[in-house]
Amino acid sequence: MPREPKDWANQSREKKTSPLGTSIFIGLRAADTVLQYSILQRGWGSQLIQTLGGSAVPFATPRDPALAYFGLGPYPAILSALALGSGTKHVAWILGISEQAMTPPAALMIGTFNTVLNTLNTMFSLWTITSAAPQMATQSASIKDVILSSPTLMLGLGLYTVGIVTEFASEVDRKNFKDKPENKGKAYGGGLWSWATNINYGGYTLWRAGYAVSAAGLPWGLATGAFFFYHFATRAIPSLDKYCTDKYGEQWTDIKKRVPYKLLPFIY
Template sequence: MERGSSRSTPVSRGLFVLSRALDLPIQYAILSSRALGAPLINTLGGAPISPTGRPVYLLGTNLGLSPQRAILFGMAVGSFVKQSHWVLAIGQEPISPALAAFVGAFNTLSNSINTLLFTNAATSVLSYPSVGLDETRLPIQTLVGIGMYVLGMGLEWVSEMQRLKFKKNPRNKGRPYTGGLFGLARHINYGGYVLWRAGFATAAAGWLWGAAVAGFLTFYFTKRAIPELDEYCGKRYGVEWVQYKRSVPSKLLPFIL
């Protein structure tokens, strides 16, 4: 990604949206009665869970998914909408076709791992004793996962919209954005991403998987992405960035990290 450039890359952005859109039929096929992931689960020695429970209706349309499965599919849809909006309306820097394809594939892989773990009896949140494979009941893991997902999406989306509004004002050219949600943590949009990704994982496969996803993403952002961005911002904004880091010590989430 070319930081600081505003060169137009419509083909790459279109490829990104297309790659993200292709994720939705894949997730639906894994979660629905088509059981796309069942052969893989069987090959790995698992036991696929067959869909049960009354299907959810949305605007009079039968989704063909139980409440549990509809929630996970809704999370996949939400990630597609958010990321497509970012690449079409928020992101200002150019992206290459290779990066667009990679990010699309990474998100599809992440979503697929979640839905496959959910549809495998040994790893699904449905395997918890409080649920006992009953898809009409929502375990605490799913409810907590929903909360994390909504909060994370809100933090990431709102913070990026706030920063975009700041950047569009010509008077702010060459200045770092330090207000709004970015006044709580310097990379709170990354923190929001960690939250909703971990929430998705928790709702699908429980506490351990949710913690593993959160740990992996936190490690990546704090050890690679944030240091690279800090170096760039330090060179571009100089003293203003140094002062910002002093006044806002949190990197990802306020009072946590």
């Protein structure tokens, strides 16, 4: 029998339910949200940095309860919210959008990979050498004040928002197309997918870069964005292109002629 096709993450492309893999994936993404919050709220990250001989940003919980967000100051609360947003998006995707089997190995790999990246962002946000925390983030300021005081943070949050909305909206759009009986066996190149043939990967790259910028500034954001750009361009996109060519034939060829960009409009 021919081998079952898999994607670049060694995840099965077979459309079926996978309760164990799905449960592992949801558990890891939910646990990551708790972990990032705990690193910030319980001081675990700052303690580790100081133990290793580094200097941690002296975040303090605001005395005014109106300026405390679940026990966090404004800037740590923003970082915790970014972790929550990424985990929520992934859980919504696996429960309501993805039709492919999430094997336990793939769930472990993807879940762990995202937690490692989020943890690096959190730790860098706490280290004085890398932190992108605005100066007023340690003072009695609101989240709005902290954001407006830092162009870097505004850029990071903007990239994060545009990226995660683009990724999720494109996936919902494609699922709505696929769910219609008359579209069975058809490739989709409309909506956001008319901007780039892998616009969901482009969205992921943007929000990952934005998350990194928000935590550790432009250098870390550029490094993160470049990593995913290279990864998608050299591994994920060629793998998916082969799969779609084999499955859709001329349909896919026609879409690629009409949509010249692969990852992000006007870039690649």
